[in-house]
Amino acid sequence: MSLTHAPASAVRQGSLRELNLALVLGRIAAADRPPSRADLATATGLTRATVSAVVEDLLAGRLVSESDPAPRAGAGRPARGLVLADQGPAGLGLEVNVDYLAVCVVDLAGQVRHRTVHRADLRPVAPADALAQLVEIAAAARDDAASEGLTLVGAALAVPGLVDEAGLVRLAPNLGWRDVPVPALLAEHPPLVEQVPGVPALVVDNEANLAALGELHFRPLGPASFLHISGEVGIGAGIVLDGALFRGVRGWSGEIGHLPVHPEGRPCRCGGQGCLEQYAGQEAIVTAAGLTRTELPADTATARLAELAEAGDPAALRALHDAGTALGVAVAGVVNLLDLDTVVLGGGYAALAPWLCPPVLAEIASRVLTAAWSPVTVRPSTLGAEAAAVGAAGSVARRIVAQPAGWLARSG
Amino acid sequence: MSLTHAPASAVRQGSLRELNLALVLGRIAAADRPPSRADLATATGLTRATVSAVVEDLLAGRLVSESDPAPRAGAGRPARGLVLADQGPAGLGLEVNVDYLAVCVVDLAGQVRHRTVHRADLRPVAPADALAQLVEIAAAARDDAASEGLTLVGAALAVPGLVDEAGLVRLAPNLGWRDVPVPALLAEHPPLVEQVPGVPALVVDNEANLAALGELHFRPLGPASFLHISGEVGIGAGIVLDGALFRGVRGWSGEIGHLPVHPEGRPCRCGGQGCLEQYAGQEAIVTAAGLTRTELPADTATARLAELAEAGDPAALRALHDAGTALGVAVAGVVNLLDLDTVVLGGGYAALAPWLCPPVLAEIASRVLTAAWSPVTVRPSTLGAEAAAVGAAGSVARRIVAQPAGWLARSG
């Protein structure tokens, strides 16, 4: 009973075409095999005449291209299949993290067409310098993409911290950033992407949010709702509802790391007590497993932990089990509250999933009221460590698919 | 970055008018004083010509009516104000609860035009008989409404339990219902409402969900996001995001009563341990306050508790403080996760809010990471005990406002 069917603004004849462009393009994107114009007509309810006109616009704008006729049984003129173009607009994904910079390019079909990861300890680097390095890498990626016929039409930057709506990074503790005006700093460099009406040139967002969107690449069929948990030093969650990121009133949703799991337990840096982060954060797991804290906490510690667990080290196994139980308590609460059917373990958790999933599932089974009727899937993320960059680039590409009119208005 | 701008189905010229009808009617509903056609034109971006045509349809369909000209300074032809009609379509709200049946009628403007509460212990009554009684009361309400020029166009029924999408009541423990096919049982009685395209004749939903929608009556301006907590024997929450109820993948969201607040604490009937319900449910508070369990737990126990607290009874005050703290732990988790800025205490909690709010706010202040930047409001519900019936009727009325085309197609 969504009661928000009223459009946000006036609907004119032009909007009508805009909406049908989006409708048809969306069907092409969601189809599992290249649909014909006739398929699209029956699927959308439009007439074949209209679909032809719409498709003509999409072809002219290089958003779709005709593929080899799909094999079909029976008589009749063969159909021409339509697929998302592998040339044309594409999204740029950027990521600044503690120990790497990442850049990637994703095309309309969701394919990662370019990817660069530059490993470096970014903590001692000033924000402006870090962004300058990132721009340099991104410019190379853009040129690379251009040689494949791709035009970058928007960028999204993932940052491990709280970001406000204007793109100001309020606080990125592990990076040491505070009140960094990212859009202003990037504006001092030559623009990386072509301006397209309706597509923001730059979106800055929380790493956990964008990593969650990355998972949509592997569930492109229909709207999906799931919880994506990034286990790093802190624990962040991206909540995807019906295929769209849920950001909350101020854009600060997903702070699952501070869900209380032992209300009178260990004090947390947030000021509370017994937060999940104190029991399932990377540091908590590492110290519980008896490992000394390594220099770069992100990758090496996780990899070492997985090695130990693989080898059957009792301390590591116990640490992972306890962390998984704490995580399961929090996740059970979230599932009870939001009735989600899928939980994705991402970031540092992905590699540890074999040991984390069982206790998480156990807690869900015993605590979720509706678990008997609706099973909950818990699985590791399918993307690697740079999921956020992929998700960021994908979010731009998905926007073009959802609102093709802006791009078409540009290219004539 | 909602990426779901693509319409669900084909957009034809007719849809265009449908969308603009909804747009204009929505503006009229949201305005704080009766807008003129010219006001609507500037507000919506449509031309005055189009607005006139749209308004003509709305007037003909008795969805709006012209009010006395609003006073305006300066020269010029006086405007004719437009308001939602106080005659025409209206929504029927129904509620079956442990100790009462409630029926109410809400008009387009959100006014409660009729209300009947029939007190009776429904636990020993068979579902079919309870529904038969409800239908009888509702028929009287419908006739009453008809004499005021109101036509009922849809009904929503609130039930204290889990309801699936088809309206089957899977489980209503306190009512003793299990797998009750409500739509089928109601279909055996003469229809209560007129059939209107696009408006379901009957929606069955969880009481907590519909009570949450009731709060929208007092925040009609713009989309609101809040958490509404109904504290009864169980504790249910309705999550309203951007003015629409969030139901979850299977419609079973809001089970806040089973959020773990002491993971190794008291066993809960759900099979888990330390659920909120065991610490802030009505029974928990009552027994903690040293009260013997009364026969009908709903109203009397809460009222007695409020009396004792008012009188300064230490046991009652301590019980309420402890319950509020437990509630605060859970709410802090929800706010961290969803970044909501408003929490409404409804149901049995409404009367206890003076004692529950302080500890809840204290937990939020210490546990919510972003509390410093974004204050969270915690307030009691403004509707009484029958909030669910009002919310149910209001949801129907709001649907007509959001999708007026169906009603207009009916009445010619």
Next chain:
DNA sequence: CGCTATTTGTTCAGCGATTGAATTATTTGC
């Protein structure tokens, strides 16, 4: 009182987008 400025609301030709039927295009099967 009459005139002007001002704002509201309506009328009407023009236009863009969809529709539905007719037409063309291209293949399979007999």
Next chain:
DNA sequence: GCAAATAATTCAATCGCTGAACAAATAGCG
């Protein structure tokens, strides 16, 4: 080689929005 079948396009008709002109109604001012 021809009929049947399916795909895609063409074209007049229609629906709804636009923009400008026009009619209606009031305040201010001399």
